[in-house]
Each structure stands twice: as C-alpha cells, then as structure tokens.
Amino acid sequence: MKKSVLFDFIVDRENNQIRVDRSFQAPLDLVWAAWTEAEILDHWWAPRPYRNETKSMDFRPGGRWHYAMLSPEGERHWCYFDYATIEHQKFYSGKDGFCDENGVATNIAPNMQWHNEFEDRGTDTVVHVHISFHKPEDLETIVNMGFKEGFTMGMGNLDEYFAALFNR
C-alpha cells in the first residue's frame, strides 16, 4: 500500500509567513543530504524543464550557495542562498535572492527568509519549511520583482492553470 504523502501549503498572511510541510519516503540522513549537498540539489531544485546548476556551494553558517536555473532556451536565472544557522540533520535557515553570475544581488533586499526543519520519522522524514517576509509589502515587492525577472518557471499563467483544472 502506497503511503500517502503529506503536503500542506499554508499561507499565513497575518504573520507574513508561508508554511510548507512535506513528507518524504526516505530516512533523515538521505533527505538532509538531498537538501544540503549541491550534487543532489542540482537534480531536483529547479523545476523541469529548467535545470539546476551550482556554481559554488559553501554549506556552513555565513556561507553561500550560488546557482543558476537554466531554462530550455539557455537563459540562466542566477540565485543565491546565504546560510545563517545550521544544525546537522535538524534544521538550517537563511535568505535567498536573485543575483548575477558573479553573485551580486540584483535587488537591495533578499527575497525570503527560510527556516527548514527536518523531522525524523524512521522510514520517512517530514520537512517543515517556514518562509517569512519581514513586512507585508515584501510579498508585493517579490511578486513585482518576480514578474520583472521573468522567472515564470514555465508554469503557464493562472487562466491556463484553472482551465486545466476544469477540463479534468
């Protein structure tokens, strides 16, 4: 019997947070490695048809993951993740943002604060993701910036998404 997958996506606008809980059918050490090692991250972080390419990875407090998401047309969307706190196989936190190929941030403020917690449940693992925005306006800024950066992830626009839902 296939174990059901937990996936909660909670938007808490009052506290300017997004909380995501997702279970993975793998032990904690594998899941932790998948989230923190560049070789593995490059296989899943960018949504297909995009491909993830790490330029540099320094997984330690104060360190940075510098990577690009490569579009099928060959465009690179450069991103960074600056690590703040790390506790091995328990949690890590940091800030992400858009940048250029030299790692120079393209906006003054980072996009979002992340705090990822890893819950050991034996044969499976739950990752609790906490994303926060400092001010309500930050979400609006990110929305506008996201559209400006042109990173639409090939997901299609909202109308198409809903049209697909209706046609099921």
Place this chain on the structure above:
Amino acid sequence: MRYNLISTIFYAIKGLRIYLQSIRCITMFSMRRDIFQAIADPTRRAIIMLLAVQSLTPNALAAHFQVSRQAISKHLQILTECEVLAPEQKGREIQYHLKADKMKDIEKWLEQFRALMARRFEQLDEVLNQLKRGS
C-alpha cells in the same frame, strides 16, 4: 476590455475555490484579512462581479440584493480589509471599485510558488528513490 476582466475574475474566483478544495491548502488568516474568506461568501462574490462591471455606491450595490443595507456594509468592510475593493470619494458620495490587479497578482504568485514547491518535491521524491536503491 470589460468582458475580459469579468471573465478573468470569474474564473479566478471559481478557480480559487476549486484550488482550496482540491489541494490540501489551509490558509490561516484572521477573518478580516483573508482573501479566500472574502470570496467564500456568495454575496461577496456577487459584489465582486458587480464591481467588475463598474464602480458603485453602497446604496446602488444594496439595490441588487435582498439582504439589508447594513449586511452589505459589512461585506464591503470585509472586502476592503482584504484589499479586494477600495472606496473612493466621488463628489458627495463614496464609490467602491475593484482592486483587481492586486488580487490577481499576489494570488497568481502564491499559486505559482506553491506549484514550484510541489514540482520540486515530486522531483525530490524521484531522487530519493534512486538514492535509496543505492544507484
């Protein structure tokens, strides 16, 4: 132009409701701030559709409904707090207009972000399966 706006808003509202039902997405808001709460009520959905056509005063809106003028005021208050509507002084009257762009943009981004996370996690599922098999 108006027709496109109305049809987009109609589908956005309809889609947002289905989105809530079909995906286990729990939104925790106070009563006042929740855009999903805003559209959960049928009278409020009707108000949004009316204002998609043109800006209206509270009295002109209330004329469309059986409910009391106070009930309409309450709905307008909730919709304003959710920033779906905004009041504007037009001479001696207040008119409400739809803040369609904001509603669309933020919800569109949230949906894209949720879809991004979902897609990433499905890919991670595959990667973890391969790792478990030791390949």
